[in-house]
Amino acid sequence: xxxxxxxxxxxxxxxxxxxxxxxxxxxxxxxxxxxxxxxxxxxxxxxxxxxxxxxxxxxxxxxxxxxxxxxxxxxxxxxxxxxxxxxxxxxxxxxxxxxxxxxxxxxxxxxxxxxxxxxxxxxxxxxxxxxxxxxxxxxxxxxxxxxxxxxxxxxxxxxxxxxxxxxxxxxxxxxxxxxxxxxxxxxxxxxxxxxxxxxxxxxxxxxxxxxxxxxxxxxxxxxxxxxxxxxxxxxxxxxxxxxxxxxxxxxxxxxxxxxxxxxxxxxxxxxxxxxxxxxxxxxxxxxxxxxxxxxxxxxxxxxxxxxxxxxx
Amino acid sequence: xxxxxxxxxxxxxxxxxxxxxxxxxxxxxxxxxxxxxxxxxxxxxxxxxxxxxxxxxxxxxxxxxxxxxxxxxxxxxxxxxxxxxxxxxxxxxxxxxxxxxxxxxxxxxxxxxxxxxxxxxxxxxxxxxxxxxxxxxxxxxxxxxxxxxxxxxxxxxxxxxxxxxxxxxxxxxxxxxxxxxxxxxxxxxxxxxxxxxxxxxxxxxxxxxxxxxxxxxxxxxxxxxxx
Numbered sequence: 001x002x003x004x005x006x007x008x009x010x011x012x013x014x015x016x017x018x019x020x021x022x023x024x025x026x027x028x029x030x031x032x033x034x035x036x037x038x039x040x041x042x043x044x045x046x047x048x049x050x051x052x053x054x055x056x057x058x059x060x061x062x063x064x065x066x067x068x069x070x071x072x073x074x075x076x077x078x079x080x081x082x083x084x085x086x087x088x089x090x091x092x093x094x095x096x097x098x099x100x101x102x103x104x105x106x107x108x109x110x111x112x113x114x115x116x117x118x119x120x121x122x123x124x125x126x127x128x129x130x131x132x133x134x135x136x137x138x139x140x141x142x143x144x145x146x147x148x149x150x151x152x153x154x155x156x157x158x159x160x161x162x163x164x165x166x167x168x169x170x171x172x173x174x175x176x177x178x179x180x181x182x183x184x185x186x187x188x189x190x191x192x193x194x195x196x197x198x199x200x201x202x203x204x205x206x207x208x209x210x211x212x213x214x215x216x217x218x219x220x221x222x223x224x225x226x227x228x229x230x231x232x233x234x235x236x237x238x239x240x241x242x243x244x245x246x247x248x249x250x251x252x253x254x255x256x257x258x259x260x261x262x263x264x265x266x267x268x269x270x271x272x273x274x275x276x277x278x279x280x281x282x283x284x285x286x287x288x289x290x291x292x293x294x295x296x297x298x299x300x301x302x303x304x305x306x307x308x309x310x311x312x
Numbered sequence: 313x314x315x316x317x318x319x320x321x322x323x324x325x326x327x328x329x330x331x332x333x334x335x336x337x338x339x340x341x342x343x344x345x346x347x348x349x350x351x352x353x354x355x356x357x358x359x360x361x362x363x364x365x366x367x368x369x370x371x372x373x374x375x376x377x378x379x380x381x382x383x384x385x386x387x388x389x390x391x392x393x394x395x396x397x398x399x400x401x402x403x404x405x406x407x408x409x410x411x412x413x414x415x416x417x418x419x420x421x422x423x424x425x426x427x428x429x430x431x432x433x434x435x436x437x438x439x440x441x442x443x444x445x446x447x448x449x450x451x452x453x454x455x456x457x458x459x460x461x462x463x464x465x466x467x468x469x470x471x472x473x474x475x476x477x478x479x480x481x482x483x484x485x486x487x488x489x490x491x492x493x494x495x496x497x498x499x500x501x502x503x504x505x506x507x508x509x510x511x512x513x514x515x516x517x518x519x520x521x522x523x524x525x526x527x528x529x530x531x532x533x534x535x536x537x538x539x
Contacts, residue, residue: 070422093431094450100384101429105424107385109384110385110416127413127510131512132316132510134507135507138505174459175458176429179455183452196538228468232469237452238448244413253539274532275516287521291520292520292522292532293522294521294525312533
């Protein structure tokens with residue numbers, strides 16, 4: 001039997017979280033099929049066929065899938081499910097939106113946010129904001145999983161050339177309709193794939209102070225993130241949020257500026273390789289997990305950091 | 313290593329569910345909906361959670377009482393039965409519970425009912441038979457138009473939940489809560505996932521406080537080698 005992976009894409013390129021999901025699926029040591037559902041998405045299929053480990057690419061190309069609404073694309077996956085014993089997607093807003101719908105229609109439980117595949121039916125996943133790891137065993141004969149991408153490497157693009165099969169579209173009731181999108185534009189790397197992240201919290205005091213962090217981000221090729229407090233205060237948009245209910249990141253270097261380190265924030269970044277905290281409160285919980293801490297006024301320290309990076 | 317110690321731990325309504333209740337009350341105050349029913353599945357203590365929602369402004373409650381573990385798929389199946397009976401046009405749930413962090417129930421319920429879904433909602437408007445929903449997605453925001461009946465799951469920024477006032481807490485005691493059992497619904501709700509063990513995540517080694525920024529940059533460069 002075989003694994004099926006739902007590819008996240010924008011009708012042109014494959015999004016990075018799919019590559020981690022493919023790498024995770026290799027643990028099953030089964031064939032890996034990927035499915036691309038979209039509109040004018042041939043280039044996505046071509047790229048997918050080159051990914052290491054992929055044995056077949058399925059493509060459903062139809063105008064009505066241009067925005068990949070859950071109600072429309074779920075029936076396609078469900079229709080193909082007979083042939084697969086594992087169905088996977090990344091545990092980001094894309095996968096989280098669609099996969100439970102697939103699982104329910106297949107009458108199978110979903111295992112969310114898997115950080116380790118122990119065997120064909122046993123998985124490890126964090127619970128209680130990452131304060132505990134649960135090992136769970138599924139009794140379903142078909143298993144639907146979402147993958148925490150930071151827990152797995154990225155599958156490589158190689159000279160693989162998996163076959164591409166066109167799958168016929170199916171009719172669905174149109175009960176939902178795409179109206180519009182407002183995407184944050186940034187020249188910087190995406191939070192979930194950045195090697196370095198600098199994040200600001202309530203201590204930043206205002207959105208006007210975030211350019212201080214952006215300057216450092218540009219010097220280091222880093223992404224800019226934020227705590228929930230900073231997002232709720234309106235300093236930056238919601239998609240900057242790192243934490244239990246925002247993005248889960250695990251970069252090589254995470255610099256937390258003016259972030260106290262509430263449990264829900266730590267849940268989103270404590271797997272970072274190296275953590276730096278800059279905070280004026282030496283009692284702040286962030287210092288308990290930081291590899292390097294600097295106690296002091298961020299409005300003095302951050303410009304100093306910028307200067308120091310420039311000199312180096 | 314079988315689970316989390318919950319004896320004598322303070323319990324409260326899941327924060328995303330508070331946002332869901334607030335949104336329903338908000339819609340009722342705007343005369344967009346007529347009645348708000350609160351449903352909870354769990355032990356007898358779940359009644360207190362329903363009372364809290366009634367004190368916030370909901371109209372009546374349904375408690376499906378059980379001491380067994382009920383996983384998201386089973387919750388979705390039970391809620392579907394409640395929807396079959398009560399015929400709501402809108403079901404609002406939290407996007408995830410902060411204990412199991414599953415983020416599944418709303419989507420599963422939507423699938424079982426074959427209704428439209430607006431997950432991770434940060435804005436909600438009712439326009440006649442449609443819902444306009446703004447969703448928080450990874451790159452920003454997305455707006456969908458959903459044909460009702462619909463399922464909505466709430467994100468943090470949908471609203472700021474209110475506190476129940478003392479008079480409303482008193483009034484809530486008189487509001488009806490219907491009591492049911494999972495057996496009343498004739499569906500299989502046995503867990504599909506068995507928890508084998510629960511462990512503490514590995515602890516991080518304590519770090520060092522450095523005295524100055526030049527020292528920090530030096531450490532990042534030469535010791536940690538990350539810049």
